[in-house]
């Protein structure tokens with residue numbers, strides 16, 4: 335029995351924030367953002383639009399594509415670092431609103447790697463007896479963005495993507511997943527306030543410690559190294575060569591990172607799925623949004639060999655190899 339992605343869906347809020355809009359907010363320029371990141375615009379959740387609202391729409395589209403009902407789901411895994419509330423798990427809100435009456439539901443926190451980590455959990459559950467697991471990555475990064483910090487506010491966006499992972503016979507499906515972490519580097523990307531170490535206070539709010547801080551330049555270097563390493567490990571574990579890949583769907587953080595990784599691997603850029611110009615970095619949502627767009631654009635077909643690659647806060651990095 336294998337776990338196969340039988341349907342994908344995604345959703346991005348309507349409001350577009352272009353680089354030109356950011357020029358009016360912080361000391362930046364469209365030229366700087368485009369050249370250094372590849373991002374041209376990002377979507378921002380509307381007032382009152384929360385993580386579960388985005389997730390619900392992506393999930394409904396994935397269920398429709400998989401041609402199953404919410405009541406068929408055994409489990410819902412939501413990868414997010416921007417849930418609706420600190421408690422309960424946002425996955426439970428989605429479970430209720432979807433009408434997934436039989437499903438267990440919980441959130442998974444692995445930042446930008448969350449979707450691939452959750453996919454790995456779904457893979458394990460499906461291969462050991464579950465029939466259908468819904469994996470979602472949904473983020474409202476705008477809620478934890480310091481809109482006065484040009485180092486971070488130009489990078490992130492909001493959105494959601496989802497995949498139905500089902501038990502199937504045959505050779506198609508998730509071939510392997512690979513997960514890593516190195517907590518020694520936790521300070522490279524962190525929201526330092528608002529947790530049990532430094533509970534929410536007036537000081538936390540005044541210093542914007544409830545917002546995401548990132549040492550971008552150091553993160554950049556680690557990202558290139560770890561993405562290359564885990565891609566090579568993934569291919570070796572499956573006795574495949576880079577040439578065997580039909581599409582690489584990486585976490586969409588910075589086009590320069592992805593060009594460097596592709597270059598080191600000897601992978602032509604045409605085989606790298608890129609959509610960060612339109613969405614920016616949507617953390618755990620970036621891979622499932624890119625995956626859904628690739629499927630709907632016909633860039634992924636039955637039998638395609640697809641590799642996912644992610645890195646992010648923790649630090650964590652992860653990959654998955656799929657025969658579609």
Ligand code: UT7
Nearest residue numbers: 361362363366370446484485488550551553554587588646
């Ligand atoms: O998904 C989570 C994982 N995160 C990432 O993958 C992010 C990885 N890092 C990056 O994508 C890049 O490091 C950044 C895009 C964040 C920054 O690019 P960089 O080429 O590493 O620039 P830098 O941090 O070395 O800064 C270069 C200069 C600095 O000015 P000085 O010190 O040289 O005078 C910055 O202050 O660019 C300045 N700068 C900006 N200028 C205009 C930083 N942000 C901006 C900005 N607009 N928005």
